[in-house]
Amino acid sequence: MYPWLVFIHSVSAMVSIGPFFVLIPMLRKLQTAEGELQASYLDSFHFVVRLSKHAGHVLVASGLLLMWLGKWHWSEPWIAGTFAVLFASLLFMARAFSPTIRKLRQPVSDRAALLRKLSRSLYLYLFVLFVMLWLMIMKPQLW
Template identity: 70%
Template sequence: MYPSLVFIHVVSALVSIGPFIVLIPLLSKLRTAEGSLLHSYLDTFQFVVRLCKHSGHVLVLSGLLLLWLGGWPWNTPWIAATFFVLIGSVFFMARAFSPTIHHLRQVDAPDTALINKLARALYIYLFILFLMLWLMIMKPALW
């Protein structure tokens, strides 16, 4: 059962991070899109955010099961650090994408300031995701 959970955990990590990479080229298209094309790009952006959010639920659940079945203590440095980063990422994601996408939907032409805000949120969130990925893979002895 443990190897199957590891597989589920790794696949959910890929699905949680991978689609955000696709959004990077979409940002440049958002800057020039208007009308229905702008809204279709925003639909794509919102779909990716939802997909990654729900994949993150599987990721966390499988991670908790792996901790429990693997006998890892909660105070292991890389586990504790990952949970701190995870808690911060939940609050960040809740405020980073949906409100900005909602504001962009209210205009027919791209708003440079809002797209810049969306781009900044995307890059910050990718950094957070890669930080958690690094903690999971490298398992550093932080203290």
């Protein structure tokens, strides 16, 4: 059962991170998109955020099961660090994407600023996801 949980954990990590890379070229196209095209790009952003959120639920659940079955302790530096970054990323994700996407759907005067905020949020969130991935793979002894 443990190898299957590792597989599920790995796939859920890929599903949590991978779709965000599709959004990078979409950001450039979103700058000039209007009407239906803009709505479809924003729908794609919203879908990726929701997909990542739900894959994250599987990721956390499988990670907790792996900790329990593998006899890992909460005091392991890489586990404590991963959970600290995870909780920070949850707060960040809740405030970074959905409110900005909602504002972009409305007729706004400062669309460029909202797109910069969305872009900055995307790159920052990818960085945070890679920090968590690094912690899980490398298992560094931080203290």
